[in-house]
């Protein structure tokens with residue numbers, strides 16, 4: 562499902578967290594929102610998800626005005642920053658969580674969980690508990706849980722957040738593979754330029770609630786639109 566934000570704004574008190582943003586995200590693409598802390602990335606993601614309502618502007622999903630649609634109507638998979646799995650539930654139960662609240666039959670849930678465990682390369686580990694997995698494995702479970710509802714859009718907020726450099730690198734490659742197979746429109750937030758450069762088809766550079774530049778990693782790197790982008794992603798000298 563494609564996404565379009567039309568002149569969308571969201572403020573908190575006097576502060577404009579997202580300030581008249583226009584953005585089109587093509588169906589099936591893998592996009593990074595990249596910018597420093599406080600630049601409005603998470604707020605923009607929450608606006609797309611329906612967790613926040615814009616003060617102004619419109620949001621379009623698959624060509625339909627979704628500005629006032631509920632989170633559930635949007636059918637979006639979401640992985641939050643420092644995403645926690647339910648500790649007292651097994652990996653399988655964690656993945657099944659969103660399916661069970663949608664009252665899907667037990668046999669279908671079982672089949673879906675097995676498929677997803679296979680997809681995240683954790684087949685056979687469905688009966689383990691989160692504490693028995695590594696950080697990278699847990700993050701893959703969080704992704705499987707988001708994918709369980711067969712979302713049209715996958716939103717990831719700092720999905721590599723708390724992981725060490727080597728695991729981050731593995732997860733980046735893994736996310737790309739997952740996207741190539743699923744082709745779900747995916748938007749992920751990061752403040753790490755390497756995450757964005759190595760994973761995304763297109764990068765959206767944010768600063769102070771506004772978009773500074775949109776382009777492929779090569780375009781952003783080779784032809785930064787302004788001094789801010791140059792400073793943020795340009796060659797280090």
Ligand code: ADP
Nearest residue numbers: 573577578596597598599600601602603604605
């Ligand atoms: P980023 O994800 O790029 O770090 P955020 O979208 O989280 O940025 O936040 C942008 C700004 O909006 C920050 O300065 C933050 O303090 C403020 N902000 C975000 N959410 C809220 C909220 N619920 N209430 C008040 N201020 C908020």
Ligand code: MG
Nearest residue numbers: 602603604750
């Ligand atoms: Mg954030």
